[in-house]
Amino acid sequence: MPIIRVAINVPVGTLFDYQAEDANVLDIGLRVCVPFGKKKITGIIMAISMETQIPIEKLKSAYGIFREINPLPPALLNLFHFCSQYYHHPLGMVILNSLPAMLRNNKPVKLKEWWAQHPLGLTDLGRQVDIANIPARNRVARRLLTEFQNATNLTVQQIKQISPRASKLLIEWKQLGWVAEKPIIQTTPSETAIIPTLTAEQESAVTTVTARLEQFNTWLLHGVTGSGKTEVYLRIIESALSRGKQTLVLIPEINLTPQLEAVFRARFCTIPLVNLHSGLNDTERLTGWLQAQRGEAKIILGTRLAVFTPLPELGLIIVDEEHDSSFKQQDGLRYSARDLAIFRARETNIPIVLGSATPSLESYFNAINGRYQYIRLASRAVKNARLPMIQYIDTRIHKSQDGLSVPLLKAIEKCLAEQRQTLIFINRRGYAPVLLCKSCAWSALCQRCSSRLVVHLRDKKLRCHHCGHEENFPRACPQCGNQDIAPFGQGTQRVEESLIAHFPSARILRIDRDSTRRKNAWQEILHTIHTHQVDILIGTQLLAKGHDFQNLSLVGILNADTSLYSTDFRASERLFSQLMQVSGRAGRANAAGHVLIQTEFPDHPLYYSLQQHDYDVLAQTLLTERKMAGFPPYVYQALLRAEAHDIKIVLNFLKQAAHLAKPTQAIQIFDPVPAQLVRLKGMERAYLLIQSSSRKQLQAFLTEWSVQISTLAIRKVRWVVDVDPIEF
């Protein structure tokens, strides 16, 4: 009887064998329901064999193989194998966690009727669909489209009357963006219609990449802010589409996806596109995933997890804002979606384009060394648009009140008078308003994390930004009873209050995690900005990158200094990239842009490079520093991360683990150290750093070592290997 070898979502690196009488080689990559202990669970068939190490009488039988959808293709299984090996994470966990939730349960796939409650209507895009393009034999589709065209909205009853098969179509149409529960924000006709003539730089970038669409290359598209990288992507995708290929576009955060989606849909209005961002519900994700797997969706836009989508016709990968740290998963399987995408492109022998105005030092290093192909866009795409003028306000001379100095206030006033928009950016890394007692210096701490609670003035709440814990303001200091406790430090809310006081008639909008949590909140916010219903925007990281606000001409930056003298060796790189990104929001169209940075260190070299818009000088300086100090990209690193309820147990575990390791010339092992944020959600954390100048040797070491660590019988300790860590 055939034996199937199954990957299961358990922290064990092996496959599990079962009997399955009806199994054959075509079942590799399919889901299968099997007994596991007392439970019934679903795994993936990785191999079929006629023999097993398990005594045949002990071998259990599978309950059943799910054949209603296609198996995971070999290329994807290959990616999972690589991912499991490279990140030293159990294969079953890698695979199962990457699949849509509805494929992880013990049921066959059945699409839920998500539309049961809402009337539906055609979107702008849906209205452009020409019925003549729907084959005559698809009678239900034609009928449904006609009904939609005649009525503004259809209810579920009406749809069901058309045909029982209409519901399946609807799910697909929704994913294609043809129908929606409520009208989505419309793109203005001018945005849909105009296709710009490429600048010479863009033209050359497009020609260079499209000339080599048939082979693997990693292209680093290094284009200054506003240089029109999106347009370059669009043209290259067009080429891939004309060859019938699918394109995977990875983007950092969910808040960028609606805009980019709108741009893509406007340009490729007849091309099936799915958006696999992290805000989807289970049915939406599965539907999009299936369309990608069947090769129907030609453009797949997605965040990190989308790198694991099955794509039979994959012909091109684009990673936008490649430097963004959100491409690296920070818990469980700590993979880098960008790096896996490069592996995937190489295996598929197709090009991958990494785009950024501020490439990560790793990618830049690879580009100048010739491992990646380097393409630069040195100027802005819009005619007459220039990079903004950057100036510093020395806060040792110009004292600031509630975070705002007089020169900055004057500049805002001028900008308001010219009817242009201002963005006030608050660098929040390691800096947020806390509640402080003036007499005994008590400050409000989170009980579960070693962090301070952040003051939220509006709703008078204290909130932990690590675990979400929330509590009310105390009336008096719990330590000394003093009633004079007050927020310390500038948060977005305090700056907002102060701006309202200074400019009572200005329309001010503060944007933070709270204001963007609701579904569609971003779309609404962006709409108000684009239609100039806002004069002053206040925000943090969320606003810094990717946005193209035409009327924004002034950017004011507060608290930048806090990252200048950090202990983290990546802090300068991040600060520079962030400031360059946020500065880049100014003056993108015809109005000149102006950036004012409040600082106590206006002569700092980092600020000088920023003012000159000179990425290269700073990158070279940082690379020299890294080389001397022995940091990446000159060495390869991994962390053994561990956590338990007591830091002593953690440190002890790490010491034992270090003891097991056989040090070699090529591998350096450091002492265990507590994490920067020791307590998180009630767990205490520490790590051990391992590094090597050879990636291959580091990998070989980790493979052997992680097996040995598993034999350490220390319960209560959770551990994981973090390869190429970016946070310590």
Ligand SMILES: Nc1ncnc2c1ncn2[C@@H]1O[C@H](COP(=O)(O)OP(=O)(O)OP(=O)(O)O)[C@@H](O)[C@H]1O
């Ligand atoms: N060839 C062109 N002619 C005129 N305008 C263009 C051209 N290409 C792009 N643009 C416009 O330039 C602006 C900036 O383009 P885009 O947003 O793609 O920049 P970017 O390179 O992604 O910048 P960032 O890194 O800051 O996000 C957009 O408004 C876009 O419509």
Ligand SMILES: [Zn+2]
């Ligand atoms: Zn907390």
